[in-house]
Amino acid sequence: METILFLAHTEDDGTLGRAALEALTGSSELRSQLADARFAVGIIGGDVSGAITTTSGCGADAFFAVQGGDFAVSRYATDAAALDAICRASGATIVLAPATSRFNRVLPGVAQRMGGRVDTHVGGFAVADGALRIQRGYYRQRMIGTLTRSARPWFLTVDAGVFPRWDGVSRDVPVQHLEVPIDDRLRRTTVVGNQAPPSNAQTIRPDAKLLFVAGVGWTKKQGDGQVHLDEAAQMILGFLDKSGASLGSSKSLVDQSSEGHNVFSFMSHLNQVGQTGATPRHPKGLSTCCHGEEPHVVGWRFIGERRAINLDANCGWAQGKADVVYVANAFELVRKVTELL
Ligand SMILES: Cc1cc2nc3c(=O)[nH]c(=O)nc-3n(C[C@H](O)[C@H](O)[C@H](O)COP(=O)(O)OP(=O)(O)OC[C@H]3O[C@@H](n4cnc5c(N)ncnc54)[C@H](O)[C@@H]3O)c2cc1C
Numbered sequence: 001m002e003t004i005l006f007l008a009h010t011e012d013d014g015t016l017g018r019a020a021l022e023a024l025t026g027s028s029e030l031r032s033q034l035a036d037a038r039f040a041v042g043i044i045g046g047d048v049s050g051a052i053t054t055t056s057g058c059g060a061d062a063f064f065a066v067q068g069g070d071f072a073v074s075r076y077a078t079d080a081a082a083l084d085a086i087c088r089a090s091g092a093t094i095v096l097a098p099a100t101s102r103f104n105r106v107l108p109g110v111a112q113r114m115g116g117r118v119d120t121h122v123g124g125f126a127v128a129d130g131a132l133r134i135q136r137g138y139y140r141q142r143m144i145g146t147l148t149r150s151a152r153p154w155f156l157t158v159d160a161g162v163f164p165r166w167d168g169v170s171r172d173v174p175v176q177h178l179e180v181p182i183d184d185r186l187r188r189t190t191v192v193g194n195q196a197p198p199s200n201a202q203t204i205r206p207d208a209k210l211l212f213v214a215g216v217g218w219t220k221k222q223g224d225g226q227v228h229l230d231e232a233a234q235m236i237l238g239f240l241d242k243s244g245a246s247l248g249s250s251k252s253l254v255d256q257s258s259e260g261h262n263v264f265s266f267m268s269h270l271n272q273v274g275q276t277g278a279t280p281r282h283p284k285g286l287s288t289c290c291h292g293e294e295p296h297v298v299g300w301r302f303i304g305e306r307r308a309i310n311l312d313a314n315c316g317w318a319q320g321k322a323d324v325v326y327v328a329n330a331f332e333l334v335r336k337v338t339e340l341l
Contacts, residue, residue, distance in 0.1 A: 024077060065176070
């Protein structure tokens with residue numbers, strides 16, 4: 001009989017982040033598919049009371065917590081000690097956790113301490129013949145592999161965007177607070193704070209409903225024989241501002257920037273979507289001035305509804321890669337849409 005343990009850490013404000021709520025939905029669904037499985041929740045953080053309330057209606061048989069100032073921050077040594085304690089107390093055989101940077105860093109180490117195995121970036125579960133099978137992407141998400149393991153405990157970090165957010169009712173549940181001794185040896189790393197770019201410089205927004213992708217067409221000579229870089233930059237930023245979309249790019253556009261000409265200062269290789277770029281997850285995507293070539297579109301694997309704006313009715317998007325193609329001038333169309341927004 002399997003014991004599924006869902007692990008989460010609180011955010012700075014004591015809540016659970018999106019990835020954790022999604023992984024909780026996945027854990028709850030898995031529990032309903034694995035006959036006879038026991039189900040436990042384990043939470044670490046400075047103050048876990050809010051997170052326990054949020055998760056309390058998930059039907060878990062047991063709730064474990066490690067809380068206090070030492071566990072408020074992302075630090076390998078203290079996180080590993082806390083998670084190790086929860087894993088042992090729960091008797092977990094399958095451990096599910098959100099693929100946050102905090103957990104991606106520490107969970108492989110916890111798996112090692114427990115004599116278990118870990119698989120990261122899990123993109124789905126299936127149960128066949130009473131056994132768990134997981135799905136994950138390979139070769140930059142071009143191939144999906146399904147695999148299972150007999151080794152236990154089996155640690156899995158679940159990618160964001162795979163399951164809907166948990167949104168259950170809360171109820172009173174007993175919580176087992178574990179005392180984890182922390183000495184100065186485990187506090188050698190001091191977390192002094194977070195550094196993040198200003199929000200208006202932050203164009204990559206994983207939580208956005210829309211991915212707005214800019215291609216090299218924005219920098220090309222237009223119908224009047226001129227390039228309109230400043231106008232293009234203002235238009236892209238204006239649309240992002242009004243829509244709250246995340247900004248993606250084709251490789252050609254960010255390559256141009258790095259060569260020192262036609263620079264959009266708000267864009268870097270981190271925005272690049274594709275085979276040699278990122279594979280973001282968003283419900284919708286809008287491609288503008290981008291041709292829709294295969295090495296680029298492969299990065300759209302997890303985009304739900306795809307639309308594109310291109311002057312060329314024979315562009316790659318029109319070859320079955322988008323749900324809707326607007327054969328139109330993106331300068332005119334994006335200006336109009338931004339006005340409407
Ligand atoms: C091994 C390998 C890996 C690669 N990996 C990636 C990757 O990860 N990501 C990636 O993006 N590419 C990748 N590429 C490159 C990819 O094949 C394309 O070269 C690239 O995506 C083209 O970028 P683009 O569509 O912006 O530019 P272009 O192909 O130049 O297309 C520009 C488009 O803009 C349109 N346009 C121009 N003006 C307007 C206007 N006013 N309104 C509307 N449309 C307009 C044009 O009609 C044209 O279709 C890879 C290539 C290889 C070989």
